[in-house]
Amino acid sequence: MVSTTYQVQGMTCGHCVNAVSTELGAIEGVSDVQVDLATGQVTVTSDQPLSGDAVRAAVDEAGYELVGV
């Protein structure tokens, strides 16, 4: 298991958290997503390391922006 914490910009409410969690959770191999709305930190747990592109695409799909990767 690998857990990686990303910084996501633009989340403002619980709906945003749900949108990001749903998209990231749909990446193959992801078993858990934890979002801290206050800080924008998103921790993704997966059975293999994820590509930054896959994570970025999922965050984009949810309507937000991955920063610092």
Next chain:
Amino acid sequence: MVSTTYQVQGMTCGHCVNAVSTELGAIEGVSDVQVDLATGQVTVTSDQPLSGDAVRAAVDEAGYELVGV
């Protein structure tokens, strides 16, 4: 047709707008809901005047607060 503008507190994003629009739109007789996210102003158009209680209940159900009514 009657259009009334209400003030709703707590909406921060498009998901919030959708949630409020959906709940208000489900009130019987409502034909249109326009939400201004920046100001929190929500204009509801209906065939008959709506009770403040019905509007408040719908906004509460969406997870936000009707103010000034």
